[in-house]
Amino acid sequence: MIDALSYGLIIVGIIFWFWGTLPLLGNRSVLFKLHSLSVSDTLGSMAIVFGLLLKIPxxxxxxxxxxxxxxxxxxxxxxxxxxxxxxxxxxxxxxx
Amino acid sequence: MIDNYIYVIVALLPLSALILVSQTNPYNALVIRAILGAIAALVYSILGGADVALTEALVGTMLAVTLYVIAVRSSLVMRLGILSKNSDSTEDYFTELIANLRKVTQKYYLRLELVEYPDRELLKQALLKREVHGICERSELSNMDNNPIYQTTIRVHRLFEILQTEFTFPDTEISYITIPSSEDKHK
Amino acid sequence: MDSILIAMILALLIPIYEAWQDDNIWQKMLAFASIATKTSIMMLVISVLRDDWSIGVVAVIILSVGEAGLMLLAHLIKRLNEV
Structure with missing residues (x-):
């Protein structure tokens, strides 16, 4: 149960990473990219670390x-x- | 024993090094150098060298890049001596001249720094004492009713070559002057 | 766990490509911010994977030092064009 939850959190974090990093490739302004990048990097990384915390306490x-x-x-x-x-x-x- | 992902991560290091070598703008190259440092720290730590990774992050990414940005900023500069603003009717022409000059120097990632001097004598002295790389002033033999002719004197030969090929602005002459080295002056 | 790390490496490749192809220095800085966070999180994942404390401590230190260095660099680049 806890194992599945931790894997789920890590996968959600990686999905967040991709979702926030892909707008970097477009031709948008720096501030737009910064917004999506900071949201996704912070939340995605925190989700990954939470997953690790559940996995190895x-x-x-x-x-x-x-x-x-x-x-x-x-x-x-x-x-x-x-x-x-x-x-x-x-x-x-x-x-x- | 060695996992597959280690090979992929180690392959990132030469990739970022190639990107670093292909940069021409020094500041962009320094940012890429910081990226290379982050990736190198990752590679070192997954290969087991935690102390090396920490040193790379502290020295390679933070200290070296910061110092190099300051060093590049203070050395990639062209100091041009000018006369301080007096009642000249040619202000527009002069600002346009400086703007054109700035465009040329930016192509070579140089910064143009203007140093003001109160009169012509001090301007000449500054050039001879190597305080500036070049001076820009109105030439004395320009006829007053027509467009004024500006005389730019450069003492660094490479700068002179760059300006001669790239700088095309009407009514401005560029000349090169060789200044004897300071040892000769003392004799 | 291996496939998770491979996915992380793929996510890391995106900002590297962005840093290569974009000439604006602020876009490069954004890519660097992304890379700095991602590499240290990868280090943390690997340290937990191997149950290795020393790599984990180094990963956390690099996480905070990398961001500090980024802020310093951002302020320096901002002042480049001032005389």
Missing amino acids: NEWSLLILAIITLAIWNTVLGYVLAYCSSSNKKQSINNQ
């Missing part, structure tokens, strides 16, 4: 640390990347 400290790291730093990284790329664009428009 004796490494729980490490895996919970990974989940907290993902939740905090991936969100902050999304903000930082969006801020840097958009302010750069505004500046180049002003220069032209």
Whole structure:
């Protein structure tokens, strides 16, 4: 039961990865890609780590640390990347 | 014993190295270098070298790339000495000239930095003392009613070659000057 | 478990291809952000698979260091064009 649940979570995480990474290939703007990428990377990775946690509970400290790291730093990284790329664009428009 | 996926992951390393070598823009190449570092850390850790992977991530991806971005930014620059703004009626022409020059230098991933000097004498001195790579000023023999002629003097030969082939803007002359090295000046 | 890792490698190939074919530096940075997260999660999966603590600790450290390096690099690239 728990084994099936963990495999299911890992597979859901990988599906999330593909769903968020495939828009990278299109010709969309950086912010659109960033949105889908940060959502899918954070949620997909967290699902994978949860699946691993159910599968092998004796490494729980490490895996919970990974989940907290993902939740905090991936969100902050999304903000930082969006801020840097958009302010750069505004500046180049002003220069032209 | 060795699982199949290890071969596939190890094959990613030469793939990203080939992508890195094929880049021409130095900043893009540095971002790809960071990607290569991330993949290398993955390969090292699945082959059992946890300490090597940690070193690669800390030094190869973070420290080296950061330092190289700063180094490339401060060395890929063309410093052009100009006269500071005085009451000239040729402002439009001059800004257009600088914009054209910037377009040429951007093709070679150079940054154009303008250094202002108060008068012609200091401008010449700066060129002779190698404070700037080139100077741009109105030539003295231009007739005042027609379009002004700007004189650009470059002391770096490679820059002169690039500008001579790429820079085509009316009424601007480009010339090359050889400056004796500082040892000769002391004698 | 092997097929899960193969699927992860396929997901990793997408941002590598994107980093190769797109010339805009911010698109490359996005691809790098994706690759940094994916490689460290793969390391974590492999460490759990082998029940190896040292690889797991290194994976978590690389996960946070990689993101820190990315933020640093993003700020540096933002200031490239300022004089």
